[in-house]
Amino acid sequence: xxxxxxxxxxxxxxxxxxxxxxxxxxxxxxxxxxxxxxxxxxxxxxxxxxxxxxxxxxxxxxxxxxxxxxxxxxxxxxxxxxxxxxxxxxxxxxxxxxxxxxxxxxxxxxxxxxxxxxxxxx
Amino acid sequence: xxxxxxxxxxxxxxxxxxxxxxxxxxxxxxxxxxxxxxxxxxxxxxxxxxxxxxxxxxxxxxxxxxxxxxxxxxxxxxxxxxxxxxxxxxxxxxxxxxxxxxxxxxxxxxxxxxxxxxxxxx
Amino acid sequence: xxxxxxxxxxxxxxxxxxxxxxxxxxxxxxxxxxxxxxxxxxxxxxxxxxxxxxxxxxxxxxxxxxxxxxxxxxxxxxxxxxxxxxxxxxxxxxxxxxxxxxxxxxxxxxxxxxxxxxxxxx
Amino acid sequence: xxxxxxxxxxxxxxxxxxxxxxxxxxxxxxxxxxxxxxxxxxxxxxxxxxxxxxxxxxxxxxxxxxxxxxxxxxxxxxxxxxxxxxxxxxxxxxxxxxxxxxxxxxxxxxxxxxxxxxxxxx
Numbered sequence: 001x002x003x004x005x006x007x008x009x010x011x012x013x014x015x016x017x018x019x020x021x022x023x024x025x026x027x028x029x030x031x032x033x034x035x036x037x038x039x040x041x042x043x044x045x046x047x048x049x050x051x052x053x054x055x056x057x058x059x060x061x062x063x064x065x066x067x068x069x070x071x072x073x074x075x076x077x078x079x080x081x082x083x084x085x086x087x088x089x090x091x092x093x094x095x096x097x098x099x100x101x102x103x104x105x106x107x108x109x110x111x112x113x114x115x116x117x118x119x120x121x122x
Numbered sequence: 123x124x125x126x127x128x129x130x131x132x133x134x135x136x137x138x139x140x141x142x143x144x145x146x147x148x149x150x151x152x153x154x155x156x157x158x159x160x161x162x163x164x165x166x167x168x169x170x171x172x173x174x175x176x177x178x179x180x181x182x183x184x185x186x187x188x189x190x191x192x193x194x195x196x197x198x199x200x201x202x203x204x205x206x207x208x209x210x211x212x213x214x215x216x217x218x219x220x221x222x223x224x225x226x227x228x229x230x231x232x233x234x235x236x237x238x239x240x241x242x243x244x
Numbered sequence: 245x246x247x248x249x250x251x252x253x254x255x256x257x258x259x260x261x262x263x264x265x266x267x268x269x270x271x272x273x274x275x276x277x278x279x280x281x282x283x284x285x286x287x288x289x290x291x292x293x294x295x296x297x298x299x300x301x302x303x304x305x306x307x308x309x310x311x312x313x314x315x316x317x318x319x320x321x322x323x324x325x326x327x328x329x330x331x332x333x334x335x336x337x338x339x340x341x342x343x344x345x346x347x348x349x350x351x352x353x354x355x356x357x358x359x360x361x362x363x364x365x366x
Numbered sequence: 367x368x369x370x371x372x373x374x375x376x377x378x379x380x381x382x383x384x385x386x387x388x389x390x391x392x393x394x395x396x397x398x399x400x401x402x403x404x405x406x407x408x409x410x411x412x413x414x415x416x417x418x419x420x421x422x423x424x425x426x427x428x429x430x431x432x433x434x435x436x437x438x439x440x441x442x443x444x445x446x447x448x449x450x451x452x453x454x455x456x457x458x459x460x461x462x463x464x465x466x467x468x469x470x471x472x473x474x475x476x477x478x479x480x481x482x483x484x485x486x487x488x
Contacts, residue, residue: 002322008232012239020145020240023138027149028238035158036284038448039404041276046300053297056290060324078246080304082404082451110130116150117134118142124444154407160283160326162402168422175419178412182446200368202426204282204329252476256483264389264484267382271393272482280401354374360394361378362386 004062019121022101025063026094030105030116033058033069034085042087043080047071050083058092065095072107085114126184141243144223147185148216152227152238155180155191156207164209165202169193172205180214187217194229207236248306263365266345269307270338274349274360277302277313278329286331287324291315294327302336309339316351329358370428385487388467391429392460396471396482399424399435400451408453409446413437416449424458431461438473451480 003009013021037054054069070089075081090105100122108115125131135143159176176191192211197203212227222244230237247253257265281298298313314333319325334349344366352359369375379387403420420435436455441447456471466488474481 003233003235006233008230009235009237012230012237015242016145016240020142023142023146024149024240027146027151028153029149031150031153031155032157032285033153035154035156035405037280039401039451040280041301041304043304046297046304049293049297049300053290053293056293057285060285060287060290084450085405085448108130108134111125111128113125113131115131115134118138118146120137157283158406159402161279161329163398163423163426165426168419168426171415171419171422175412175415178415179407182407182409182412206328207283207326247477247479250477252474253479253481256481259486260389260484264386267386268389268393268484271390271395272397273393275394275397275399276401277397278401279398352374352378355369355372357369357375359375359378362382362390364381 002062009062018096018099019101022063022094022096022099022121023103023118025061025096026092026101026103026118027116029058029061029064029067029092029094030090030103032061033090034088034105034114034116038083038085038088040083041080042071042074042083043078044074044076047074063094063096065093065100067092088114091119124184131184140218140221141223144185144216144218144221144243145225145240147183147218148214148223148225148240149238151180151183151186151189151214151216152212152225154183155212156210156227156236156238160205160207160210162205163202164193164196164205165200166196166198169196185216185218187215187222189214210236213241246306253306262340262343263345266307266338266340266343266365267347267362269305269340270336270345270347270362271360273302273305273308273311273336273338274334274347276305277334278332278349278358278360282327282329282332284327285324286315286318286327287322288318288320291318307338307340309337309344311336332358335363368428375428384462384465385467388429388460388462388465388487389469389484391427391462392458392467392469392484393482395424395427395430395433395458395460396456396469398427399456400454400471400480400482404449404451406449407446408437408440408449409444410440410442413440429460429462431459431466433458454480457485
C-alpha cells in the first residue's frame with residue numbers, strides 16, 4: 001500500500017486544502033532532490049542515467065505524479081565535476097485528489113540562485 | 123539583502139496565497155534538512171553541536187523564522203552510527219507576511235515513517 | 245584528459261607507493277559513495293537504476309577500474325525507505341599502474357556496522 | 367568500546383601495513399566529509415558552527431586522531447550559498463599504532479579541482 005492511501009498518514013493533512021498540501025509535498029520533494037544529489041560526481045558519461053535515477057528515486061515520494069530532471073553542463077572529455085544546484089532543471093507534478101501542482105527548479109540568472117517555485121496549480 | 127526581500131524573487135510567488143507559500147517554503151526546508159544531514163556520523167559526543175549546526179544552516183533558507191532540531195538515540199560509549207531520518211525531531215516556523223506556519227518532522231510509529239507535516243497555520 | 249593522466253595531479257602522490265595510493269583512492273570512493281547516496285528514497289521499483297547510477301557516478305572518480313553496487317532489502321508493494329549504509333553491498337577495483345586493489349563495503353552482522361575494507365591487493 | 371578496539375574489526379585489516387591502513391581510513395573520512403556536507407546552506411552566520419560540526423562528526427570515524435575544517439568564501443550580508451567542495455580546506459590526522467598520516471583536502475587552482483592527498487606519513 002502506498003503511504004498516501006494510508007488513513008493514519010492522511011489524517012495528518014486534514015488541516016490543509018488540496019492546493020496547500022500539493023505545494024507542501026512539492027516543496028519536500030524539491031528540497032529532498034536537491035540536497036540528496038548535489039555533490040554527486042557527474043560527467044557526460046553518467047548524465048543520462050543520473051537524470052533517470054533521480055526521477056525514479058523521487059517518484060517514491062508521496063503524491064508525486066510525474067517528474068522530469070535535466071542536468072545541464074555535464075563536462076565532456078573524461079572530465080567530471082560535483083553536481084551543483086545550478087545545473088539542475090526540474091519539472092515536478094504533484095497530485096492531491098483533483099488538484100495538480102506543477103513545480104519547477106531552475107537556475108535564475110538575475111538571482112544567481114537555483115530557484116524552486118510553483119509554476120501553476122490546476 | 124535577504125533573498126526574500128528581493129522583488130525578482132518574490133515575483134515568482136505571486137500565484138500563491140501566504141498560507142500556500144508558507145507550507146511550500148516549509149516543505150523545501152524539511153526536505154533539505156533531511157536529505158542533507160541523514161548519513162552523517164553521530165554519537166552522544168557530537169549530538170548537540172550537530173543539532174545546533176543543522177538549525178543554523180537551515181536558518182539561511184528563505185522565510186525560516188525559527189527552527190529546533192533534536193536528535194534522538196545518539197549512541198553512548200564511543201559508538202557512533204549514521205544519522206537516520208527516524209532519529210530526527212524537528213519543529214520549524216515559516217513566516218510569510220502575517221502568516222506563520224508551524225511544521226514538524228517526527229518519526230510516527232504506526233506508520234514506521236519519519237513524517238513531515240504542518241502542525242498549524244496562524 | 246582524465247585527471248589521473250595530469251602530471252600536476254600525479255605529482256601530489258609521489259610520496260605514496262602504488263599499493264598505498266590504490267587503497268587511498270579506494271577509501272575516498274567508498275566514503276563518497278556511502279555519504280552521497282545514503283538517504284535516497286528507495287523501493288524495489290528504483291533499486292536497479294539506483295545501483296547502476298551509483299556505479300556510473302563513481303566510475304568518474306580517479307583510478308576507479310570497475311565497481312559493482314547491490315542494494316539489499318528494497319521494499320516491495322509500493323513502500324519505500326531511505327537508503328541506509330546497511331543495505332549496501334559494494335565491490336570496487338582501483339588500478340594504479342600494475343597494482344589492483346579490490347575493496348568491499350558490506351554490512352557485518354557481528355559488528356552491526358557497514359564495513360569498508362580491502363579484500364586483496366594484486 | 368571504540369570500533370578500532372574491536373578485534374573482529376581489526377581482523378579485516380591484517381592484510382594492510384600501518385601506512386596502508388592509515389591512508390585507507392584517511393581516504394574514507396575525506397570522501398565521507400565531502401559528500402556528506404557539500405550542498406548544505408552556508409553563510410558567514412553559520413560558517414563557524416558548520417566547521418566545528420563537521421570536525422566533531424568526522425572525529426567519530428575510525429582512527430581519526432584530529433581534524434581541522436575551514437570553510438572559505440561564505441557570503442556576507444544575509445546571502446547564502448550551497449557549500450561546495452572548492453570552499454573546503456581540511457587537514458586530517460589518522461593514527462594507526464605508531465604511524466601518523468597527515469591528509470589534506472584543498473582546492474588546487476591549476477587543476478580546478480578540490481584535491482584530497484596525503485601530505486606526509488610520520
